[in-house]
Amino acid sequence: MAPLPPLLLISLLCGLFVFRCDGACAEVDSDTEAVAGKGFKLGCISCKRRSEVEGSASIEWYFRPSGESDFVHIYSYGDSGPTIEHDFFMDRIDWNGSKRSNDIQDASIYLLNVTFNDSGTYRCFFNRILTYDNYEYNDIIDKVVHLTVVAKATRGTASIVSEVMMYVSIIGLQLWLLIEMIYCYRKISAAGEEALREAANAEYLAIASESKDNCAGVQVGE
Numbered sequence: 001m002a003p004l005p006p007l008l009l010i011s012l013l014c015g016l017f018v019f020r021c022d023g024a025c026a027e028v029d030s031d032t033e034a035v036a037g038k039g040f041k042l043g044c045i046s047c048k049r050r051s052e053v054e055g056s057a058s059i060e061w062y063f064r065p066s067g068e069s070d071f072v073h074i075y076s077y078g079d080s081g082p083t084i085e086h087d088f089f090m091d092r093i094d095w096n097g098s099k100r101s102n103d104i105q106d107a108s109i110y111l112l113n114v115t116f117n118d119s120g121t122y123r124c125f126f127n128r129i130l131t132y133d134n135y136e137y138n139d140i141i142d143k144v145v146h147l148t149v150v151a152k153a154t155r156g157t158a159s160i161v162s163e164v165m166m167y168v169s170i171i172g173l174q175l176w177l178l179i180e181m182i183y184c185y186r187k188i189s190a191a192g193e194e195a196l197r198e199a200a201n202a203e204y205l206a207i208a209s210e211s212k213d214n215c216a217g218v219q220v221g222e
């Protein structure tokens with residue numbers, strides 16, 4: 001059993017606090033390890049600091065292959081929709097960000113058929129315009145993702161450690177429960193014996209006092 005990925009945890013938490021998380025934005029960092037031949041989501045999220053202010057944003061993605069010094073423009077997303085700007089990525093990038101809105105806070109893209117040549121540094125830019133009552137504010141935010149491409153998924157130490165901890169705590173809890181059960185069973189059976197003995201004593205006393213009463217009665221009758 002794999003430990004819960006952070007996204008699942010977040011959506012579980014959101015499920016618990018639906019009314020608070022509704023429309024909320026969280027700046028989750030992108031994964032940084034892609035598997036060759038598979039798809040990969042390059043995450044890039046920039047939340048508006050004041051969600052009530054009207055905003056709109058256009059997005060640019062740049063890429064610098066490992067070992068090279070210059071970034072190339074690979075993708076843009078704006079009013080006119082998505083455009084792939086570089087042949088190397090032709091037909092290989094899908095939009096995975098905010099949909100049905102110009103107010104983009106999630107600018108993630110999806111890379112199809114990842115190759116080893118896709119490893120390197122990705123950079124996304126938000127060109128955001130915030131519209132206040134009587135002025136507009138222009139903000140440029142950028143984020144960086146260092147992508148490595150591997151032949152097979154490797155697991156982070158953190159996930160292995162958390163899985164081991166999970167088993168340790170499950171086994172520990174089971175043992176504790178077992179010990180508790182044995183302890184309680186012993187206590188209950190001891191108490192049961194005690195109760196039986198007490199009941200027997202009480203009965204004996206009752207009989208004894210009854211016979212004493214009888215005796216008294218007999219004595220009174222005499």
Ligand SMILES: *[C@@H]1O[C@H](CO)[C@@H](O)[C@H](O)[C@H]1NC(C)=O
Pocket residue numbers: 094095096097110
């Ligand atoms: C991202 O895009 C890919 C390819 O179009 C699609 O399969 C995947 O479901 C998308 N994921 C999200 C979260 O939109």
Ligand SMILES: *[C@@H]1O[C@H](CO)[C@@H](O)[C@H](O)[C@H]1NC(C)=O
Pocket residue numbers: 090091092112113
């Ligand atoms: C991606 O890989 C699939 C399966 O290997 C192939 O059918 C598809 O044509 C590839 N797409 C691109 C854009 O290379």
Ligand SMILES: *[C@@H]1O[C@H](CO)[C@@H](O)[C@H](O)[C@H]1NC(C)=O
Pocket residue numbers: 115116117
């Ligand atoms: C990756 O780059 C190398 C060197 O630039 C090139 O020879 C090779 O064909 C490239 N592979 C792919 C899958 O584009």
